[in-house]
Amino acid sequence: MSEREIKKTSIREISPIDVYMLLPKTNCKECGEEACMAFAAKLVNREVTLEQCLPLLKKEHEKVYKQLWEMLKPPIREVTIGPKEHSIKVGGKYVMYRHEFTYTNPTAVAIDVTDEMSDEELLDRVNKTQQFNYEYIGTTLKLNMIAVRSTSNDPEKFKVAVKKVLENTTLPLILCSFDSKVLKAGLMVASKARPLLYAATKENWKDMAELALMYNCPLAVFAPNNLKLLRSLSKTLTEYGVKDLVLDPGTLSGEGLGDMISNFTMIRRAATKKGDELLGFPLIGTPITAWIENADAPVEVAEWNEAYLAAILINRYADILILHSTEGWVLLPNVILRENIYTDPRKPVAVEPGLRTLGTPGESSPVMFTTNFALTFYTVASDIESAGIDSYLLVVDSEGIAVDCAVAGRKLTADKVAEAIKEAKMEEKVKHRKLIIPGKAARLSGEIEEASGWEIMVGPRDSSDIPKFLQEKWGKP
Amino acid sequence: MAKKESKEDFQNLLDILNRFQEIELEDVEMEIGDLELWLQPGVTAPEIFPKALKVAPSLKAKPTAILQADFIPPVEEYPGQITEVTLGATKSQGGTRGKSITIGGEKSPAFYLFETPPPNPPIISLDVFDMTIPLAKPVKTHFKEVLEDPVAWAKLAVDKYGADMITLHLISIDPLLKDTSPNEAAKTVEAVLQAVDVPLIIGGCGDPKKDLEVFEKVAEIGAGERFMLSSVTQDMDIERTCAVAKKYGHVVLSFTPMDLNQARQLNRQLYDFLPKEQIVMDTTTAALGYGLDYAFTIMERARLSALMGDPELQHPLSSGTTNAWAAREAWKKMAPEWGPREFRGPIWETVTALTLLLAGVDLFMMMHPAAVKTLRDTIKELMSGKSGNTEKIVGWVTANI
Numbered sequence: 071m072s073e074r075e076i077k078k079t080s081i082r083e084i085s086p087i088d089v090y091m092l093l094p095k096t097n098c099k100e101c102g103e104e105a106c107m108a109f110a111a112k113l114v115n116r117e118v119t120l121e122q123c124l125p126l127l128k129k130e131h132e133k134v135y136k137q138l139w140e141m142l143k144p145p146i147r148e149v150t151i152g153p154k155e156h157s158i159k160v161g162g163k164y165v166m167y168r169h170e171f172t173y174t175n176p177t178a179v180a181i182d183v184t185d186e187m188s189d190e191e192l193l194d195r196v197n198k199t200q201q202f203n204y205e206y207i208g209t210t211l212k213l214n215m216i217a218v219r220s221t222s223n224d225p226e227k228f229k230v231a232v233k234k235v236l237e238n239t240t241l242p243l244i245l246c247s248f249d250s251k252v253l254k255a256g257l258m259v260a261s262k263a264r265p266l267l268y269a270a271t272k273e274n275w276k277d278m279a280e281l282a283l284m285y286n287c288p289l290a291v292f293a294p295n296n297l298k299l300l301r302s303l304s305k306t307l308t309e310y311g312v313k314d315l316v317l318d319p320g321t322l323s324g325e326g327l328g329d330m331i332s333n334f335t336m337i338r339r340a341a342t343k344k345g346d347e348l349l350g351f352p353l354i355g356t357p358i359t360a361w362i363e364n365a366d367a368p369v370e371v372a373e374w375n376e377a378y379l380a381a382i383l384i385n386r387y388a389d390i391l392i393l394h395s396t397e398g399w400v401l402l403p404n405v406i407l408r409e410n411i412y413t414d415p416r417k418p419v420a421v422e423p424g425l426r427t428l429g430t431p432g433e434s435s436p437v438m439f440t441t442n443f444a445l446t447f448y449t450v451a452s453d454i455e456s457a458g459i460d461s462y463l464l465v466v467d468s469e470g471i472a473v474d475c476a477v478a479g480r481k482l483t484a485d486k487v488a489e490a491i492k493e494a495k496m497e498e499k500v501k502h503r504k505l506i507i508p509g510k511a512a513r514l515s516g517e518i519e520e521a522s523g524w525e526i527m528v529g530p531r532d533s534s535d536i537p538k539f540l541q542e543k544w545g546k547p
Numbered sequence: 548m549a550k551k552e553s554k555e556d557f558q559n560l561l562d563i564l565n566r567f568q569e570i571e572l573e574d575v576e577m578e579i580g581d582l583e584l585w586l587q588p589g590v591t592a593p594e595i596f597p598k599a600l601k602v603a604p605s606l607k608a609k610p611t612a613i614l615q616a617d618f619i620p621p622v623e624e625y626p627g628q629i630t631e632v633t634l635g636a637t638k639s640q641g642g643t644r645g646k647s648i649t650i651g652g653e654k655s656p657a658f659y660l661f662e663t664p665p666p667n668p669p670i671i672s673l674d675v676f677d678m679t680i681p682l683a684k685p686v687k688t689h690f691k692e693v694l695e696d697p698v699a700w701a702k703l704a705v706d707k708y709g710a711d712m713i714t715l716h717l718i719s720i721d722p723l724l725k726d727t728s729p730n731e732a733a734k735t736v737e738a739v740l741q742a743v744d745v746p747l748i749i750g751g752c753g754d755p756k757k758d759l760e761v762f763e764k765v766a767e768i769g770a771g772e773r774f775m776l777s778s779v780t781q782d783m784d785i786e787r788t789c790a791v792a793k794k795y796g797h798v799v800l801s802f803t804p805m806d807l808n809q810a811r812q813l814n815r816q817l818y819d820f821l822p823k824e825q826i827v828m829d830t831t832t833a834a835l836g837y838g839l840d841y842a843f844t845i846m847e848r849a850r851l852s853a854l855m856g857d858p859e860l861q862h863p864l865s866s867g868t869t870n871a872w873a874a875r876e877a878w879k880k881m882a883p884e885w886g887p888r889e890f891r892g893p894i895w896e897t898v899t900a901l902t903l904l905l906a907g908v909d910l911f912m913m914m915h916p917a918a919v920k921t922l923r924d925t926i927k928e929l930m931s932g933k934s935g936n937t938e939k940i941v942g943w944v945t946a947n948i
Contacts, residue, residue, distance in 0.1 A: 220944070221945050276611075358943060364567065407898055471838075478831075479803070
């Protein structure tokens with residue numbers, strides 16, 4: 071079985087039959103499925119939600135609805151942060167390892183501001199966070215939240231800062247102070263914003279719990295490097311009536327790195343594999359602590375450490391991250407890593423092989439080929455299209471693998487290329503017999519020439535150089 | 548936030564990291580005694596969270612004090628273990644290396660330090676090429692004086708950048724490049740063996756026939772040195788390749804393209820000719836943003852399956868982490884908001900490496916000195932057995948940054 075064919079497996083071995091037995095079994099098709107059994111199968115794969123079964127929402131089915139909800143709920147509670155219209159969901163994970171199912175709710179990345187920053191700096195940071203975007207395989211990668219820290223410990227100053235942030239962004243907030251009076255002042259101007267409150271500790275937990283209940287906000291729990299305390303606080307707050315918790319076992323670097331990784335890993339395993347509900351909450355990491363640990367070093371050292379701490383935490387189960395740097399080189403690898411780790415491993419990242427026409431090519435237009443790995447294809451196609459070049463692009467089946475790996479692994483062969491030329495009837499479409507091949511497939515040039523009978527031109531190693539290459543080497547036919 | 552540094556400073560990333568993150572280069576070998584300190588003896592897998600501990604909706608009064616709960620580390624037992632593979636041989640072991648390096652031996656997933664910490668630290672091998680090749684600018688800067696001299700390159704990698712091992716990529720043997728003869732290639736290997744005393748990985752060019760011809764010659768020249776031959780692939784003459792490794796006492800790298808079944812199949816074929824202790828595996832590394840998710844998951848699955856008892860995947864994992872530079876975000880000049888590539892490039896390689904470290908990789912083939920340093924420091928910190936000090940970070944909320 072190749073990796074692209076990973077079968078959809080049910081989570082925690084729930085069988086569609088068990089789900090089906092509880093459903094109303096009306097086969098009413100109101101959910102859009104042909105029959106209740108089909109709906110049950112999709113429920114188990116989390117492709118539909120319980121609420122799509124309209125009969126189930128009726129009063130008489132309330133008990134089974136709850137039963138099904140319990141049965142299907144993720145071991146990591148899904149917590150919603152922010153006002154209804156601009157909220158973000160965190161947690162909601164079903165599994166420990168992405169290959170067991172897929173990770174839900176990509177790690178939310180927050181950038182911090184403080185209540186002692188100048189207006190100019192605060193707004194600049196808020197705007198940078200809000201405007202951050204990067205196009206990556208048809209998706210726009212973004213940052214997600216603003217964390218407002220009270221460095222002043224002054225309720226009035228905090229209130230002003232929170233108000234300023236709220237006036238300038240719709241991003242959900244994290245309000246950070248260990249002083250409940252300060253947080254309360256912030257909540258007075260953010261009463262409808264449902265921010266995440268950061269954080270309950272062993273000292274302030276009761277006041278924080280009251281605030282969370284009063285303003286209906288999720289509450290973070292901070293117990294650095296002390297899982298017994300973290301679990302005790304989780305138990306206490308849960309009994310207190312706070313349902314939406316987020317856990318922070320502490321983001322440590324240097325010699326604390328091992329403990330940090332162990333803590334995040336143990337919590338997630340206890341929740342997903344052992345059914346520990348007290349630890350079944352989203353996790354928050356704070357790579358911003360790299361700035362404190364490297365306070366005496368140049369700013370680049372703090373940025374560098376923050377960047378790689380964030381990457382470690384994205385891999386090891388963080389559902390929210392608070393960062394300080396707004397540098398592109400710090401953020402870009404992390405939002406891309408997040409996108410990678412949170413893609414559905416059940417879905418192929420391949421595109422259909424075959425011929426694509428870019429622009430309006432004619433009989434003397436260039437013919438190029440690439441592989442059917444989605445990222446490769448989209449990158450090459452967009453480089454050619456954005457340069458406005460009329461051309462033919464043959465997508466050769468490399469089983470969804472990038473050019474260099476496909477050549478090394480023999481997933482891309484001369485015969486496949488020759489076959490693609492033939493199948494696309496290229497000899498009827500163009501008068502010339504010149505094929506431009508990716509620079510990273512240069513080693514196949516001789517073989518392709520032999521197999522296809524076409525003259526081979528070795529193109530650039532990166533598709534961004536295609537326009538320049540064509541200008542220099544293709545010229546007027 | 549502090550003021551941005553001037554452009555010149557970006558060139559000196561490595562200097563900055565070196566100056567402010569002093570971790571001495573020490574012998575990578577570790578005494579067992581160091582580890583015992585933080586093994587948790589007696590933590591076997593009890594029935595961990597009995598149902599009674601689950602939270603029931605409470606009708607009781609709100610708690611007035613912290614309700615104490617226990618935390619028992621969720622430790623598991625694994626039936627499988629990763630085979631230990633030793634690379635390089637000292638005089639007493641039949642070679643000429645200053646030391647040999649053992650990788651593998653894990654009994655737990657990567658850095659589950661609350662279970663069994665890895666018995667051997669992951670190792671970093673620096674890439675050296677036997678002819679000038681196109682390199683990303685941020686990498687080239689660090690090697691520009693040695694690009695045409697593999698011997699000087701290897702020395703620089705060991706002396707200045709602290710390489711545990713050297714991967715000597717004999718790409719000039721490629722019939723499509725210089726088609727260097729096996730004898731010529733062997734001379735280069737000999738010269739590098741003379742110049743540095745770390746264990747060597749011998750890299751071919753990817754041509755299954757030519758690689759084998761060269762391996763046959765090189766293996767003989769380096770008889771007893773316990774090279775890792777990189778690599779043996781499905782389309783090679785496996786019997787002949789293994790015979791070379793066996794006769795002259797080398798290790799092979801079993802390389803497959805991101806497919807666990809193919810990895811199992813190739814390993815099975817190798818078992819007919821070689822003991823497990825002479826096989827390391829590589830399931831292909833793709834760059835961050837360019838398939839790293841696949842590389843990560845295949846490796847994580849390989850490692851977990853191996854620990855769960857799959858005998859065909861119980862080998863140390865090797866990664867061609869340098870592949871991170873295939874990502875255009877690593878080497879290209881981009882709009883100013885994405886920062887200089889002198890930072891973007893090495894952080895790209897670092898993030899790729901750390902991700903795979905957490906999947907279970909034992910041997911990293913890398914390029915950029917700053918990425919190498921960060922990975923090495925991270926491994927050292929993880930292997931230190933020390934506990935985290937929370938003093939500095941408890942007040943992070945109010946810290947002025």
